Amino acid sequence: MRLGDKLILVSSAIVIAVLGCGGFLAMRAYEDFQVRLAKGQALQHADVIAKSVRYHMLKNRRDDVQWIIETVGRREGLFDIRVFNDKGAVAYASRRQDIGGREDIASERCAYCHAPGARLAPETTTLDAARLVTSGAGSRQIAVMAPIRNEPACHGCHPARRKVLGSLEVIQTVDELARQIAANRRRSLVLLVVLVVLVAAAQGLLTLHEVTLPVGRLHAGFDRVAAGDLASRVDAAGSGELAALSRAFNCLTGQLQEAKARLDHWTDELSAQVARATGELRESNRRLEAASRLKSDFVRDVSHELRAPLGSIASCLHAVLGGYAADERTRQELLERACRKTEALTQMVRDLLDLARLGESGQPCSRESVDLAALLGRAGELFQAKAAERGVRLELELAPGVPPVDADPRDLEMLVTNLLDNAIKYNRRGGRATAALGVRDGAVRLTVADTGIGIAREDMPRLFNEFFRSEAARKHEKEGTGLGLSIVKKLVDRQGGSLSVHSEAGVGTRFEISFAARVA
Amino acid sequence: MSESKAKILIVDDDDDQVAALRVVLESRQYRVVSASGTKTGTEVLEREAPDLIILDMMMEGKGAGFLFSRQVRKMERFKGIPILMLTGMRSQTGFSFPGKDKDPQFLPVDEFAEKPLNPQDLLRRVEGLLAKARAA
The missing domain is CATH 3.30.565.10 (Histidine kinase-like ATPase, C-terminal domain)
Structure with missing residues (x-):
């Protein structure tokens, strides 16, 4: 895998991870904010209803309580409003058919006041009192459960030893909000994907332009140099490290080219010198051979030139010694001939010695x-x-x-x-x-x-x-x-x-x- | 006494050699004529019509005797004349002519003799050659 591809992959992964995490966190924060807003609204409703219920209870107008709950429930579009007594039975409800029903005291809704050892439920004004739940029908709801405390004003009808007289439950459906959030989530996701793609593409293009292509050009340049093309140069425009590397490459190949040219020059020079030396050697060898041939010719000539007169001398002397000469004059003549020949031979030996002396190159002169x-x-x-x-x-x-x-x-x-x-x-x-x-x-x-x-x-x-x-x-x-x-x-x-x-x-x-x- | 009257031609450029040979041969009553080169050799040969030729091989330093012997053999009159070739060649160079016995065309001489040739040997060879020529 090429460096550029690796860079693109790794940086894309980082971009996706960062943008994904960031987007996800931002989305969660937004959703949380929306839920808190909805919870606050639900709490406000619950508070108004609680105050209204208290007011009518203190006036001892129990029927009005039922009426208020129904009215408020309808007007505000709330899903459910129920008031439980201290036995856990529904005393009032926005839906009349719920009245008299019991709620399982172990259920989550009533945990504030009915759970064994439960702390006193918080005020209805704190956000903790509101929780996001899912109904049995799969609907998303915000439930606010607030205790109805036994205050001195209530002691007229309720014994003072009890701290809580019951509880008020307001359930608001937040399906619309959930839908909005889901839709928002989808939009965000699409947006995020588009953004990631764009950013990844942009930085891919950047990597391609800044890394992959220059590296490719350098690689091709090195390949050409390796193949022997020292005149090869790469585009070194720009100011980055790769541009500097390209410039260094160009400088290096330039120097290589120069060194190669010098080397070629010296190689040619050397070849020429070797050729010259070889020629000279050949010539000198030829001269030596010629000289050697001359020498052996000379030796042969010398032996002939010495032998022939010696033969004549011997013949003359044999003729005399063998007594073949007819008379004294003939004998005398033959001896004179032998004598002259001997002198000539002596002269020749003298000349030969002179010649030999002159031929000796080491002979001092x-x-x-x-x-x-x-x-x-x-x-x-x-x-x-x-x-x-x-x-x-x-x-x-x-x-x-x-x-x-x-x-x-x-x-x-x-x-x-x-x-x-x-x-x-x-x-x-x-x-x-x-x-x-x-x-x-x-x-x-x-x-x-x-x-x-x-x-x-x-x-x-x-x-x-x-x-x-x-x-x-x-x-x-x-x-x-x-x-x-x-x-x-x-x-x-x-x-x-x-x-x-x-x-x-x-x-x-x-x-x-x-x-x-x-x-x- | 035809033997003693035989005429011998000596072709040699060394007149000392010729003189020595002449003394030896004349002591046996041979008639001796001589020539100092191939050119005069041919003239004397035709003029004197000798019975035998004694030839120096390395005449004029170049082996002219070798050429002369072939020249003689080409002449109708002297095709059968015995030729005694004197040479210092073999002992000088260790060279011997290839097939000189088998190929008379190459070196058409009857006898070879190494120089210096002692007189007895010379006379024996000359007599031998003349006897052979007479018998033929």
Whole structure:
């Protein structure tokens, strides 16, 4: 059962109880008042009759007494007037046929004077003397019973020892009054019912308007919020507690909506971050896998590159040791081949170690101020002999005032050595190898150019791969590890420089390397 | 003495290897011609018409010998020429060609030899292959 319904029921019950009780009490009071009025009238009648009877008795006019009683009875429309003597017999009556009859002295009517041990009946003027009774025929009557006292004036005819000479009874029919009261009761009841219905309806409507509907609206609002509709608001007009509750509800849902919006925002943000992180992880994983693949490729390549020359060396030595060489010159040649191959192998192992050292990310790399011009000068001197041997002109072009760079001097030395070695090795007889040092756009730029075999366009992407040697390079220079440019690339990367290659097959190659100048 | 006059073509890009093989083979009076790549290999093959080919599998770092052997088998003149394949492949990678005995189409060579091959072994295999070819 809903709260509003309960409220309506309970308040209706209270209204009915209060109005019913109040109406009933008021009705009873009114009825009582009416009865008392009727009783007073009856007493007045009784008093007049008693006085009249006394007067005529004292005048000793007994017949007149009967006449008065009859007359008064008729005139006033009284139901019955009877005078009893002290034996309880009817001495006079408004209806003559009643005279001589006896009244049962134990009956209620005569209790005033005849009941054993009865107190003396009150004066006829007190309301207690009048009682409301119901006749044998069902008629409502007011009966007044008054004693006829033995007073000194009566002693002439009646002995003085008796206190009461008889009693007077006046009975007045109050059926009309009873009817009025009943009718009044019905009217009052109808009025009361109408009033109760009206009041109950009014307060039902009030409850409906003030409680049931707002509570229903709030309930619906909560249901909508529970269903996820945080934009839901309820009508909060008015000033009562429920209006305040509605306002609080609206405030709460507003805050919820705001919090939800913030939460959604952060959720989106977080999802985006997770997606980004996942993407980065995936990318990093892909790179790791690629690196791992590269590593195993590298190991396979290394084993092949080491094994093949070792196989040749072994073959040469077997041929010599087995005595297969036809003559001393052949034997000598095979041994020389084995020796050269061994040197090449040694160079390759050295390069591999350099490469491995450069590949180790944890490897410390010192940072010093390096005068690249001086370094280049020294390297140039060292390579002059090799250049001359191969018929290559080695030239250094050192611009003045080249600032020092911040780098590891051993790395730079290795870099320059590798580049100059290539420039001479893959050159043609009568060609030129140039190492130039200058400043451009605030960076120190080292350029090593040759007029050698160049690099085919299709070989460019693999130029810096380990063990990669172009067809032309293999043809041109038998000995070579295919590691030199890998080392160059790693060195430049490690020193934070940038590297570019320009080459044309058959014309020559130019390597350009830039380093940031050392900040003073 | 036809055996001693057999002509052997060595196809290998490593001339030290070629030199060593040549010394060993010439000590048994084989005539030796050589080529340093598949392209010159084909030229020399057609020009010299050898009796046997010794082929380096991982020539030019890419297994060009493998392709060369198939190329040779496609040539009408040299369909039946014995081929001795030298390789470091198996011991390097643990990889052995699937069904190389059963499927001559896949790797159409007559013998496999692991590098480095000792001279006695080489001569024994060469003699074996030549004898088989003569018998055929």
